[in-house]
Amino acid sequence: MKVHTVLGAVLPSDLGRTLTHEHLSMEFNNFYRKPPNQIAHRFQSGFTLENVGYIRQYPYSSKFNIVMNxxxxxxxxxxxxxxxKELGGGTIVENTTIGLNRDINFYKSVxxxxxxxxxxxxxxYIADVQNDTTLDIKTxxxxxxxxxxxxxxxxxNPIVKAGFVGEIASAHC
Ligand SMILES: [Zn+2]
Structure with a gap:
């Protein structure tokens, strides 16, 4: 058995230390949430020493913070x-699926x-991030x-095989 990586098949014994849920690049703007009105002005710029605490508290309220590509x-x-890699890492399992703007060429480059x-x-990924065409696809x-x-x-990217199913997510309203 081999694992399909973006650069080809690898023996499981060659994977090394593995992180199993990463997103090296993805579109996440759908998850923006307005900050509380009292502190909204803290989110109008990128990261600063003055606002980083607010961004940590409300990470989805900073449009700058949720740009991940x-x-x-x-x-x-x-x-x-x-x-x-320097610290002994071997493999990253990249969980960005359709709807989050998967970027396999970037993963290959990394x-x-x-x-x-x-x-x-x-x-x-969840229905909220899918377009109408995708939502009409049969099971x-x-x-x-x-x-x-x-x-x-x-x-x-037809020359790259996916190595697993995921990330498949669900949303509760
Ligand atoms: Zn995820």
Whole structure:
């Protein structure tokens, strides 16, 4: 048995220390929540020493904080995954699925630059982040898509096979 990483198949014994739920890059703007009115002005800029405490308390209320796929974010990811490698890390299981703007080319780049294995997931995230076309897909076709990505290649990057199903999430109202 082998594990499908974004750069090819790897023996499980070669994975090393593994983080099992990461998001190296994703679209998360749907999860923005307005901050309390009394402190709304604290969220109008990026990170500062004066507002970082507020952002930690209300992480989804900072539009700057929930951007997880711009150049600044990618630079930070290269750096952090490099540190993970230096400290003995081996593999990252990347849980960004359809609806969160999965970016397999970026995952490949992270793996190539750092030497850390990255395993891409397949499936769809919650309904709130799906477009109308996706919401009309039949259950059988959702299954078929996951099967194709696991056994043949991803729809957005056919030479890369997904290595697992996830992240599949649910929402409660
Ligand atoms: Zn997640």
């Amino acid at each position: 711009d150049d600044h974010s990618k630079h930070a990811v290269y750096n952090d995954v490099g540190v993970f 793996s190539e630059k750092t030497g850390v294995h990255v395993v891409a997931g397949t499936g769809h 059988e076709d959702l299954y078929n898509l996951m099967l194709t990505e696991l056994t043949e290649g991803c729809i957005d």
